[in-house]
Amino acid sequence: MKPIPMWRRYSRLFGPDPAADVKDELRFHLQAKIDDLVAQGWTPDAARKEAELQFGDLRAVQKIGVRMGEKMERRKRLKDYWNDSLQDMRYTLRTLGRDPGFAAVSILILALAIGANIAVFSVVNTLLLRPLPFPDSRELVWIAPPPNACGLSCATYSADAYEEFRDQSRAYQGVTGYMAFGTADNLRLTGRGEPEPATGVEVIGNFFQVLGVQPAMGRLFTAEESRGGPHPVALLANAYWRRQFNGDPAIVGRAVELNGTPITIVGVLPDSFDFGAVFSPGAKVDVFTPLDLNLERNWGNIVTLIGRLKPGVTRAQALDDANRVAPNIYFNVKYPATLGRYRGDLIPVPLKDYVTGKLRRSLIALWCAVGVILLIAGVNLSNLLLSRAVARAKEFAVRGALGASRGRIVRQLLMESLVLSGAGAAVGLGLAVMLIAWLAHQGAVALPLLSSLRIDGPALGWTVLVAVFTATIFGLLPGLRIASGNLQEMLKDSGPGAGLGRKHESIRAGLVIVEVALACVLLVSAGLLLRSFVKVLDVDLGFQPDRAASIKVEYDDSAPTPEGSQVKRGEIFQQIIARVSGLPGVEAAGISDYLPLGPNREWDAPAPKGKVFAPGELPDPLVYVVTPGFIRAMGIRIQGRDFTWADGPRSERVVLINASAARVYWPGEDPVGKILMRGDEEDRVVGVVDDVHEETVEGGTGSQIYYPATQQGPSGAQLVIRTSLPPATLAASVLRALRELNPNQPAAEFRPVQTIVDRAVSPRRFFMLLVAAFAALGLLLAALGIYGVISYSVTRQAQAIGIRMALGASVWRVQSQVLAGTMRLACAGMVLGTVLALVVAKLISSLLFGTSSWDLPTYFGMALALLLVAAISGYIPARRASGVNPMRVLRSN
């Protein structure tokens, strides 16, 4: 290619000018033609006129030329840009390859931070952002009273109430619900060898239609089947069908035996539907049967209410509609006095809010924590890049002198941070995928929708966003610092850049102080959450969960009369308890139909005899139907006496109440011996037990009543055993004992009571562990940052140290000076960090339990940890400083 002549370069000194080029070209043509015409004999003026005439529309041609010229310029610029970027990329890969240690450390730091970010984003996306896995899930609402300490058992309605609500409301396409008082393993799959336990939920007939769930095989319930049609039918959950029936394709229409009765399977639900994930976190439901409302009409409040709004109906409109309908609803049409009982207790909230609303604050806190980690990692990266850039300061100075624009140099450095970020993001994505896969399988954690956790499109998009953001923000700083430097100074050959180094060192120190401050915030947050968790574990549950285990017991108390049934039941229970108590290692045994921290239920509110209470003052206590020995087996404290086997169907009706109930019924008096009226029934209080946490560990307690199993009807039987041995060792012998008494006893799970407690606190533990992990990561990154800065400063001052040592400074003095510098950094960071941490602690105070935002031990612990880590990070460079050989350092300039 011929070289561009000098005159051309000068006339286009400020860059290409397509418009001027076109003008020049056309002017030349015109001039040449004029010259020719003049040569042929025309006068100059006439020649000019003729030339312009012959040319035609000069302006139009010019316009075309300018447009095309500009297009070509644009294309050329893009091509140059692209080629430059490729060149930068190749150069970056080469230089990074020459320094694999640096590249590996940076990529690792970035991978951890970005991976954590992706994982948390996926969790937030699944739990908060993504809509529920139902079609048009925004239309689904959960209808319940305003939230109170009572929980799920208060959010139920009677069969009559459901039907009236469904018929009178105008805001819904469909209203459905499910029976809220099932328990795990409430069904037995029989007829195939050993009976196997299964968990079943009774749902109102149109449950799946309202939710919009289509069966994977077969069909849903028909209207006739929902009314308790001719044959019992059931739907299987997809996982249960695969597990128990090996994915039998011919399952539809087959009859299986549940609890001894043959039931026809009419369909299998799709894999995407997980009842537990949405309505009952931590639980797995296997079988769905239609709820016959007629059978349950007299059982009180048993169904939850779920509705699908008509398109376009807003929440406010639905609320108005509910308020309009509520006064017309009976608890039970047979009792006209119950009209309007649900006034104010029918409030529709979006189903999504009900499912995940409680977690919103925790998740946002988690997201912020992981964002802080990314900031720390980014600052670290910035620091590392800056130190590298300083080392290459001369190279950049030469480039600048040779004509590279500042933008070009910055682009080169930005490309480095982009490559590192990209690699870090790729590795981080791999880490996140593994973490997510592990999290999704943590069935023990009672978090909703956890099993649907996965890396999807938005998560990948977030990855790219985070990587680019990190690269840009944190790569820009070193680039700008270097590119704005004084070229001449950088080119000077005065050792490892004395003046330059000092300026950069203060910047790097500043960055490290920020890092340390952020790590402080994370440490304090994790510490506060840890203290909260420990306080939660310390909560007096009212019972002793350790060394107790429970197992579901099957019994058959069918008899011609209710009294006969009670007698039979009493005998069965007494036998079971006697036999099991006789096993070696068993200290106490008892039976109850509901356990604390699990499902529960209420009966009609009893009232103290002879006292008048205003409506609404009487509490609705939770009811447990128990045998003698249960109180002792659970380790609940009692005043007065426990039930005995003498309290039978024909003896005086007795009852136990808890301290809260006693305070309400007979404030300031001793309740033992007093009478409680339930309708016409008189129950004598024989003992007062401590409050037991019935709903959550962290919540309060309400009123509780215990009735003897020989005088009332329990809804099942959970045998609780207190043992001095580890519960697992007794599982086999207990099951054998039960089998001997009842061959139909299914192989139920022998569950330590502690696991029930663990499950209740599992969400809190989960979050605490995550934040603690982030805090540890942040601390590690901050330590690396401190190490980097101190190490660099030691290298820079090698000469000065050498001189000092040659002049007689001892090893210890040199080391202590380095350490002092380290501590100064750490303390500055800690001061800033404490201020930030106080602010953050105030923000997360709603997540804490029993811990104040100014919890001094936590702050002290944070300071200690930080100082320790800083001392260790500073120690290695200090050792290096003291190992400096003065002769060598002084000799090599």
Added chain:
Amino acid sequence: MQGDLWQASLGLHGVRMDSAKLEFFRGTLDVLILKALVWGPLHGYAITSLIRRQSDDALLLEEGTLYPALWRLENKGWLDAEWGLSENNRKAKFYRLTAEGRRQLRHEVKTWEAYASAVAKVLGATQPPLPEEVA
């Protein structure tokens, strides 16, 4: 926009072309320019001058169509342009054939010759063609 300019006449000396017939001559200007540059780089005026002389004053290229064609060919990559000094030391833009331009020229010449011989066959016929054999 290019189409409009192609409507402008090719400038056959003494013969006015109307737009319908110009369809057949699309690309003729391109191949003329490419051929003109076979013997070395030229600026725009020299190209018109060469074609005029080569065709014995029969083809007069109009500037309104010439320069857009030159720029278009440069865009396509068949010509390379660089600024230089003309014979009387004036700044001018010289165009040069690229390797791809040469290939294009060969291809276009072949096409033109095939077209010309086909037209000649039809115009030089002395009797109507034989009816086609139905297979």
